[in-house]
Amino acid sequence: MQRSRIMNDTRTLLRPYDEAEIEHLRQLERAAHRRYLSLQGYEEFAASPAINPETFTFGTTTVVEYDGERAGYIIVEPLDDILYIASLVVDDRMSGKGIGQRLLEWAEDYAASSSVCATCLATFRVPQWNAPWYKKLGYSEMPEEKIGPDLRAILNRHAAFLDMTTRVTLWKQSGLRLK
Numbered sequence: 746m747q748r749s750r751i752m753n754d755t756r757t758l759l760r761p762y763d764e765a766e767i768e769h770l771r772q773l774e775r776a777a778h779r780r781y782l783s784l785q786g787y788e789e790f791a792a793s794p795a796i797n798p799e800t801f802t803f804g805t806t807t808v809v810e811y812d813g814e815r816a817g818y819i820i821v822e823p824l825d826d827i828l829y830i831a832s833l834v835v836d837d838r839m840s841g842k843g844i845g846q847r848l849l850e851w852a853e854d855y856a857a858s859s860s861v862c863a864t865c866l867a868t869f870r871v872p873q874w875n876a877p878w879y880k881k882l883g884y885s886e887m888p889e890e891k892i893g894p895d896l897r898a899i900l901n902r903h904a905a906f907l908d909m910t911t912r913v914t915l916w917k918q919s920g921l922r923l924k
Contacts, residue, residue, distance in 0.1 A: 757844065759851055762806040762818060770808070770818050771795035774834045784872055790907070796820075796832055804831060807851055809844050819848040821855060821864075825893025827916065828856035830866035840874075849882060857919045865896065865916035867903060876913050884915040891916070 762770065774795050781791035804822030808815060817835035821828050830852055835845045849864075856864045865887055869875040876884075892900070892914065900914065 756812050757816075757847055758810045759807050759847065760810065762801060762808045764801075766808070766815070767798050767801050769815060770801070770806075770834070771798065773815065773817065773836055774832070777834050777837055780837055780874075781872075786911070787869075793906070800831060804829075805855070807848065809835075809848055811839055811842060811844060816842075816844050817848060819852055821852050823859060823861055824895035824899075826862050827893070827896070828852060828859060828861050828864045829896060829899070830864060831899075833866070845874075845878070846882065849879075853917065853919070861919060863916045863918045865914060867900060867912055867914045869911055870913050871911075876915060879915050882917075884917045887914045887916040 772795070778791050778793065781787035800820060804820050806818055806820045808818045810816060815836070816839040817833070819833045820831040822831055823829070830849075833845060833848055833852075835848070852864050866879070866884075868879060871877070896914070900909070903909065903912065
């Protein structure tokens with residue numbers, strides 16, 4: 746069961762999502778995707794539809810508020826003895842405030858308390874707010890032999906609408922937090 750957790754800066758609150766706010770969270774995602782419009786080759790992704798509303802119910806969704814305003818969310822789902830991060834979105838206006846890192850730390854804590862071996866996600870190799878950012882926080886490329894059948898099925902679905910040569914699957918074993 747999720748619980749609200751006030752982070753160490755008191756301006757940030759993590760809480761479970763409310764079904765009534767799904768459309769607002771989807772709008773946050775659409776706004777975050779517009780960031781990709783400035784990158785050559787990412788125009789199609791930037792124009793892609795928002796996450797399916799049903800995705801919010803597949804796993805555990807946590808919303809972050811900053812100074813009382815929704816600032817982002819994370820959706821995680823346990824599979825193949827890992828905690829898969831299906832989506833991590835931060836409002837562009839809140840960039841640089843540590844909100845994404847707080848969401849990621851929440852997921853890592855959740856993974857450790859769930860007794861799974863790691864957290865993982867699929868992301869773009871570039872730009873800097875994708876794979877390079879996760880690698881700075883201790884994530885590394887997931888060995889092919891560690892990708893289980895459920896994660897493989899998700900990656901195969903991604904391949905239907907994304908160029909997988911631009912993507913990378915990253916992971917971080919539970920308990921390996923960098924300070």
